[in-house]
Amino acid sequence: MDTSRRAGDAVAQTHEQLRELILGGRLLPGQRLTQRELAELLDVGRTPLREALRMLEAEGFVTSRANYGITVAGLDLDEAEELYSALLLLQPPLLRPVSEATLERMAALAEGLRTRPGQPRDFHQDHIDFHLLPGEDGGPTLQRLVSGLYERLYRLHRFYYNRKKLPEYVLDLNDAFLAALRESDLRRARRVAELQLLTAAVGLITDVDPWHRFGPLARAAAGAGIELPLTGDGTLVTPVEVRWAEPLPGYTPVINDHVVDVTASDRAASDA
Template identity: 35%
Template sequence: MTALSASSGTRDGNASVRVADALRDAIVAGDFPPGSRIRQEEIAERFGASRVPVREALKMLEADGLVTLRANAGAWVSRLSLDECDEVYQTRERVEPLLLRLSAPHLDAEALDRLERLAEQMAQTTEIEEFLRLDRDFHWSSYAGADTLVLGDLVRRLWSTTQPYRRAYTRLIDAHSQRIVHDEHHMIVTALRDGDIEAGERVVEGHIRRTRRLLAQHPEVFTAASTTP
């Protein structure tokens, strides 16, 4: 490989990662709903990249479960069926408590104070997207102390694939359920402050299970998105 081609390959690689990160954020933010078509030329224009790094970025997101690539047909934002979503949430119920257990001993007072502030901010906001951003920040901050080889990446992928359904859940819950969600966030912080990791694990497990059970009562959530061919 010549110096010129090596440099070009590096640039394309960096551009692919940049586009993948930006497109991942856009999908998680709801800019591209489940089942919607992703047109490479539009993505290239939107993120200021050529078609080659866009194709590579889409392959990265396919590996994350966020994008479905179809030969000779293009790319779509992945969509879960009710059964698939149920399975992902059941997996999260089991693995996220473990991730919290691995993280908890490494969270200092400053980290716990930040979790408390995030919990309070979530309780005060009335904006769904703001709540989702704070909620993601809260849970990932609670897992930040874990140094894992596999588990952290697995949970990130599961979070990304279920983000549209967390958004739907947030729109579905009533005021009583909202209070429970906020109380659970505070209970997680209290358990971490007390060093009661088992209690924290139980709250996280129930927190995730509640979302799964409510979504199972609303199958229309899984048919309302744009359809793929």
């Protein structure tokens, strides 16, 4: 076999092993790594190890500092908020009617997520694929942009949900989203998608840091016609009562622990 190919295979395998150790929580945020310990742990040579670490640093999984060494990167909640904000502005407005084939693929993923939890890496990749499928016809540039945002959130999701049970409402939101697309009700699909993203952002960030000061998410929400009520110091008190500027008659939001859509109740109160 070509020696260059063998070297490439060793680098790819080492990269994947280290990535899984980080995503699975075996190597923790802030933990200092030494090449000697990693080489012994993975039974790999120094050359593929160094190259794999360079790849992981480029992907944001590790950081390196002169005279200090390599450290597992911390969980950046400010970056997470920005990623969710970008998705909120990009994904729901781009929703269009989807084909029967896409609906069938989404249904298979939704069923698998509910009935076959599987390995954490498989679950989270399937969840990402479920939400990327409706945008397949959006053009390659937009697909790459949205996919890249999810890829950067993947590590945070894996690390966070490895340590707690996945809430049932996550799957309920998936089902509500799929049902709206099946009925070609794009207004409802967009509303569910917005609720999904807000719930994920608020739930994950406030659970890790209840005193996190929000900024980009509130501004992105306002740009989408959504009122996200911040306290005076920029924090959020959950469950957050969120209001959409446009009422959606007949829409029943999925109940969850973090974001409550009070738009309909406000409209009912004013009509009374």
